[in-house]
Amino acid sequence: MTAQTTASETGVLRQLVIGSRRFSNYWWAVIVSTGSLGFLLAGISSYLHVNLLPFSDPTKLVFIPQGVAMGFYGLAGTLFxxxxxxxxxxxxxxxxxxxxxxxxxxTIFRWGFPGKNRKIELVCKIDDVQAVKVDLREGLNPKRTLSLRVKSKRDVPLTRVGQPMSLSQLENEGAELARFLTVPLEGL
Structure with missing residues (x-):
């Protein structure tokens, strides 16, 4: 959930939440960029009959249909x-x-996509927090999340989306937050 948790003597607990700047996202962005560039250059090479790739010779491809297909996949990959x-x-x-x-x-703050809702900020009173809820679901698509149970509202998620946290980390962070807010910990 957090890259860093800080609790000061003044009674403020701040947890940083990692968004899309994770190693896996960088990895896939590089892989998709490299692959799509290769497909795009192969399509262009088959059209121009000039080899633009150092490791292959796509000039021998017939532009219609192979070159067009390579160009289409390259363009789609580039957009992705x-x-x-x-x-x-x-x-x-x-x-x-x-x-x-x-x-x-x-205060729960997240960055969204650009537009009028780029900044997503939820603010509520500490007195309205009823509990810290741990949601565990194992199986093919495991779910391990922490959320706040707030009066007259839905549960407010606190954990990041993506790879599930380890069970021990989830328990420790949930217990620390429940202790800090002096509310019960539900779901364990």
Whole structure:
């Protein structure tokens, strides 16, 4: 969930949440960019009859249909890699959870896609927090999340989307947060 958790003497607990700037996203963006560039250059090479790839000779491909197909896959991959790189640059899903006992408020902040809803910020009173909820679901698509149970609202998720946290990390962070807010820990 967090890259860093800080609790100060003033009664403020701040948890940084990693968004799309994870190693796996960088990895896939590089892989898709490289592959799509290769397909695009192969399609262009078959059209121009000029070898643009150092490791292959796509000039021997017939432009219709092989060159067109390679160009199409290259263009589609390039658009997808552009999307991946932009989500990394915009840090979609990144933000923080802040629990301030001095001000008596909880702030959940996340970055979204550009537009009028780019900044997603939920603020509620600490007194409205009923519990810290742990949601565990094992199997083919495991789910391990922490959320706040807030009066008269839906559960507010606190963990990042993507790779599930380890069970021990989830328990430790849930217990630490429940202890800090002096509310029960549900779901274990």
């Amino acid at each position: 890699s552009l999307y991946l790189w932009l989500t990394i640059v915009w840090d979609v899903g990144g933000g923080y959870n802040e629990f301030d006992k001095g001000k008596g408020k909880v």
